[in-house]
Amino acid sequence: xxxxxxxxxxxxxxxxxxxxxxxxxxxxxxxxxxGLRNLEALIRASRAVAAAQPxxxxxxxxxxxxxxxxxxxxxxGFGQVFRAFDTRLRREVALKLRREGAGxxxxxxxxFLEEARHLARxxxxxxxxxxxxxxxxxxxxxxxxxxxxRTLADLLRERGTxxxxxxxxxxxxxxRALRAVHAAGLVHGDLKPANVMCESGGRILLxxxxxxxxxxPDGTSDLPGQAFGTPAYLAPEVLRxxxxxxxxDLYSLGVLLHVMATATLPVTATSVTELLxxxxxxxxxxxxxxxxxxSPALVDSIERALSPA
Numbered sequence: 344x345x346x347x348x349x350x351x352x353x354x355x356x357x358x359x360x361x362x363x364x365x366x367x368x369x370x371x372x373x374x375x376x377x378g379l380r381n382l383e384a385l386i387r388a389s390r391a392v393a394a395a396q397p398x399x400x401x402x403x404x405x406x407x408x409x410x411x412x413x414x415x416x417x418x419x420g421f422g423q424v425f426r427a428f429d430t431r432l433r434r435e436v437a438l439k440l441r442r443e444g445a446g447x448x449x450x451x452x453x454x455f456l457e458e459a460r461h462l463a464r465x466x467x468x469x470x471x472x473x474x475x476x477x478x479x480x481x482x483x484x485x486x487x488x489x490x491x492x493r494t495l496a497d498l499l500r501e502r503g504t505x506x507x508x509x510x511x512x513x514x515x516x517x518x519r520a521l522r523a524v525h526a527a528g529l530v531h532g533d534l535k536p537a538n539v540m541c542e543s544g545g546r547i548l549l550x551x552x553x554x555x556x557x558x559x560p561d562g563t564s565d566l567p568g569q570a571f572g573t574p575a576y577l578a579p580e581v582l583r584x585x586x587x588x589x590x591x592d593l594y595s596l597g598v599l600l601h602v603m604a605t606a607t608l609p610v611t612a613t614s615v616t617e618l619l620x621x622x623x624x625x626x627x628x629x630x631x632x633x634x635x636x637x638s639p640a641l642v643d644s645i646e647r648a649l650s651p652a
Contacts, residue, residue, distance in 0.1 A: 347375050354383045359545025361512055387544050408479040410438050410486065421553070422455065426489055436474065440484035454553065459485035461552045467523035469516050471540070471550040487550075492543045495603075496536035503606050507637045510603045513539075514644070516547035517596055524549070525589045528558045532587070534595035535576045536602065558588065574615055575608050579622040579651065582615055597648025604637055609649055622651075 353360055362380050404412040410427045416437070417424040427438035441455045459476035462485075466472075476485035495513070499505070505513070517539065524531050532554035540548040574582065578594035581587045601609045612618035 350379050354386060407484060408477055412438060435489045436486040437489040438484060438486045440482055455483050458552045461529055461555045464527045465523050467520055469520035469547055469549060470523055471548050490540050490542050490548060492541050494537055495539040495541055498541055499536055505603045507641050510600055511641050513547050514600050517549060520549040521592050530556050530587055531592050532556055533573060534592055534599060535573050574618055582619055593648050597645050600645045
């Protein structure tokens with residue numbers, strides 16, 4: 344029928360499908376639904392095998408300890424991420440290194456290695472797995488699984504906005520990731536599209552723990568007054584220098600969902616001072632979310648996440 348045909352097209356396109364939700368919509372046993380689910384698993388496995396097939400060996404950019412850097416795949420102000428080959432375990436990894444010339448000592452290097460330690464404390468299928476950290480040649484770094492896919496930021500640049508159902512699916516996966524982060528006694532502190540990876544098979548992964556802080560016994564961050572994340576995604580209380588907590592990550596998730604659904608930020612400004620004032624004005628106006636074909640439940644979830652603490 345039309346519904347099964349639509350699911351079939353999604354499988355061929357590589358679009359993730361919430362099979363539990365699809366099964367819940369079906370009151371009677373549907374052999375076709377089970378068959379499509381098995382087909383999706385087979386196609387996903389075949390694509391993974393094809394992607395892993397050896398090709399002509401790429402040139403080695405440089406060596407860092409037992410790792411051979413093969414390709415620069417991303418970079419920021421303090422670090423670079425390479426596709427690399429682990430010569431001990433004979434497999435590909437993602438290798439994140441502190442920029443050359445920054446040295447292996449000092450506050451910057453300490454926070455860089457702290458990111459690896461924080462990631463290692465969280466074990467969840469929606470959080471990037473870190474396998475180790477070290478310093479070689481006075482350059483700090485750590486290595487993780489190499490994820491084939493693209494960031495949510497790249498996806499949004501290509502598509503602009505996402506359908507409500509896809510926004511909700513990504514939001515649920517990120518809620519699960521944040522629950523694991525908070526259960527480990529941490530606040531992520533920099534949830535934004537560039538720090539969310541969309542794996543080719545549909546899995547959503549939270550990454551980049553460079554702005555993470557630890558939770559104090561009272562449930563707030565142990566580093567009040569320090570805002571390391573991206574201002575447009577930070578909760579107002581964090582911008583004001585107040586102690587943060589899990590609620591701040593939920594606010595950032597609300598901003599991210601707003602951007603996915605509308606391609607706009609709920610609050611914009613050119614400075615932190617203007618941003619704080621814009622937050623105050625938004626709270627006073629309490630305007631409803633403007634979106635396209637968004638379910639009332641999704642709109643309500645975004646508005647609750649963005650509501651003042």
